[in-house]
Amino acid sequence: MFQKLFAHGACQCRSLCICFPQLVLALDLHSSLTGSHDLVGLLLRIGQQLLLFHLGLLLVGFWLTSTILGILQNAIGMGVCSLMGIDKFYGILAGAVALMGGLGTSAAFGPFFEQNYGVTGATTVAITAATFGMATALIIGGPFGEKLIKKYKLKTPKAAKEDAPLEEIDETETTVTGENLIPAPAAAAEILKALGFVAIAMGLGSILSTYLGQFITLPVYIGSMLIAAVIRNIGDFSKAYKIEGVGMDCIADISLVLYVTMAINSLKLYELINLALPLIVILIIQTLLMVAFAWGVYFLMFGKDYDSVMLAVGGIGFAMGATANGLANMQSLSDKYGFSPKAWMIVSLVGAFLIDFTNAIIITWMITL
Numbered sequence: 001m002f003q004k005l006f007a008h009g010a011c012q013c014r015s016l017c018i019c020f021p022q023l024v025l026a027l028d029l030h031s032s033l034t035g036s037h038d039l040v041g042l043l044l045r046i047g048q049q050l051l052l053f054h055l056g057l058l059l060v061g062f063w064l065t066s067t068i069l070g071i072l073q074n075a076i077g078m079g080v081c082s083l084m085g086i087d088k089f090y091g092i093l094a095g096a097v098a099l100m101g102g103l104g105t106s107a108a109f110g111p112f113f114e115q116n117y118g119v120t121g122a123t124t125v126a127i128t129a130a131t132f133g134m135a136t137a138l139i140i141g142g143p144f145g146e147k148l149i150k151k152y153k154l155k156t157p158k159a160a161k162e163d164a165p166l167e168e169i170d171e172t173e174t175t176v177t178g179e180n181l182i183p184a185p186a187a188a189a190e191i192l193k194a195l196g197f198v199a200i201a202m203g204l205g206s207i208l209s210t211y212l213g214q215f216i217t218l219p220v221y222i223g224s225m226l227i228a229a230v231i232r233n234i235g236d237f238s239k240a241y242k243i244e245g246v247g248m249d250c251i252a253d254i255s256l257v258l259y260v261t262m263a264i265n266s267l268k269l270y271e272l273i274n275l276a277l278p279l280i281v282i283l284i285i286q287t288l289l290m291v292a293f294a295w296g297v298y299f300l301m302f303g304k305d306y307d308s309v310m311l312a313v314g315g316i317g318f319a320m321g322a323t324a325n326g327l328a329n330m331q332s333l334s335d336k337y338g339f340s341p342k343a344w345m346i347v348s349l350v351g352a353f354l355i356d357f358t359n360a361i362i363i364t365w366m367i368t369l
Helices: 002-034 038-083 088-100 102-117 122-151 157-163 184-212 221-238 246-265 269-299 306-318 323-337 341-367
Strands: none
Touching: 038 088, 038 269, 038 306, 038 341, 088 102, 088 122, 088 269, 088 341, 102 122, 102 341, 122 269, 122 306, 122 323, 157 323, 184 221, 184 246, 221 341, 269 306, 306 323, 306 341, 323 341
16 A cells, blocks of 8 residues: 555656656746746645655655554564463563664663563563664664665666766865864864753653653653754754754764663673573564565565665664664665665654654553453
8 A cells, every 4th residue: 555655656756857847947938928937936836745745655654664563573572472481571572662662662661561560670681682683783784775776776876976977077176174173162162052952851851751651651762852853943943043063963972872881781681591592582583574574665665766775774773773773774875875865864753753652552552462
């Protein structure tokens, strides 16, 4: 069903893109004679709406298929646990909690399983599985995407640029001078500014998370992420302030390193002695499922083109531990084959935000099965 919808939307956009230059040229000539540009403006607006419609279909489709993947992850984990005679809850912890959810969801749901269902070592199992997923996603993501590009001989942005006529290639040279570098005092100010925005988002976000926690179990960072999105968009639209640059990059890098280090150091590996074999089996099967799903759904179902390759490698990243891994996989391909803005936006929205809500619903529902 999704494939037909995507194909229909893509066909509309492709048809419009093919005929649009001729229409604009003809109408612009007519407009210059008549003094009217209304029809040209109307066609431009229609074109933008069709492109947004197609992008919206891709976003919703990617979100729904990722939700289905979360259900499959739980189903496989629960099935292996049943066959090996252990509690089904460990299958959920090593399924959508750890893989689709990542370290944040593991830290949120681990104590929930321990306190409400008496699952021994739930947090340790979830964080261990999430750590495995993060490492595996980074190992297989880039090579998997490159194999798809070569096997299906896909056209990439860099290949298209190389095929362009020489006169169309921008050969502007840039040099790095002292004027391009940010002075130390300015960098320090940027870092303090970014830290201030992060502190505001964390403070207000903790209040929002506490409120949302009354209705649904979510990772504790969801509230802060929502507040941060509001702060960023207010700044972008009002132009009152700007949030980007070296300051935010520095805070992001430090925070990621601290978070991963603290999560790994908090592991109680002795609690995994009796669960080592089942956990290994579950995670191997989960990895095979991820590869099959990335190829059969993310790649084949979403168009068999370069954008779908980027969706596949991005999906491998966030569906096995962290959105940052998905973006890292995409970046590794982008450096070699070219950038895909469409895939980058979709993976960022779904992996970092939308999937957390549906994943929480999946987890709480499948606990009762």
